[in-house]
Amino acid sequence: MPPKTHKTPQLMKLLTGGSQVTNPILDENFKEEIIRSRNNPTPVKPVPSEEGGTEINITSELISQWLPLVMKRFNVCSCSRCSAEATVEAFDKIRPIIVKVKSDADLKRAQKIKLDKEQSVLMQLIRIIIPRKKLPRHDTGGTDNG
Numbered sequence: 227m228p229p230k231t232h233k234t235p236q237l238m239k240l241l242t243g244g245s246q247v248t249n250p251i252l253d254e255n256f257k258e259e260i261i262r263s264r265n266n267p268t269p270v271k272p273v274p275s276e277e278g279g280t281e282i283n284i285t286s287e288l289i290s291q292w293l294p295l296v297m298k299r300f301n302v303c304s305c306s307r308c309s310a311e312a313t314v315e316a317f318d319k320i321r322p323i324i325v326k327v328k329s330d331a332d333l334k335r336a337q338k339i340k341l342d343k344e345q346s347v348l349m350q351l352i353r354i355i356i357p358r359k360k361l362p363r364h365d366t367g368g369t370d371n372g
Contacts, residue, residue, distance in 0.1 A: 280326070280327045280328075281324050281325065281326055281327070282324065282325045282327055282336045283322060283323070283324050284323040284324070284325060284336065284339055284340045284343055285317075285320055285321065285322045285323045285324075285343070285347065286317075286322070287340065288340065288343065288344055288347040288348075289313065289316045289317065289320065289347065289351065292344075292347065292348050292351055293309075293312060293313060293316060293351055293355075294309070296348070296351045296352055296355050297309065297312060297355055297358075300352070300355050300356060300358075300359060301359070302355055302358040302359055302361070302363075303358070303361060303362070303363040303364050305363075305364040307364065308358070308361070308364060312354060312355065312358060315354050316350070316351060316354055319350060319354060320347055320350050320351075323339060323343060325339060
């Protein structure tokens, strides 16, 4: 019998595509990390734009921030090869959100967009990672054999 979860079976089926899946997000450390990131979000990193000002790829920042944590939490192989494959899949499946920044107001708007999209991107990353649990592990004992 799988451990109990606070998520409904319908929600777990939607999130994972299965029916007898437990909710690994109920791990206290993972929840604390999410709460910490919402209270102290990592700053967005502007990239110079050809039209003047800069551009911020919100999706890229969120994938870079959350993908390694999701892979670790769901106990999937995180060797360089598997990490690269998961990253490519994430960039293929998650629509990019690019914000042009020319002023402090634009930067604040980018921060707000990042906070608003964080949960959506995190859920999409989880949907990408769960099927990878069936793949063989290459990273034994923290070494990178991929």
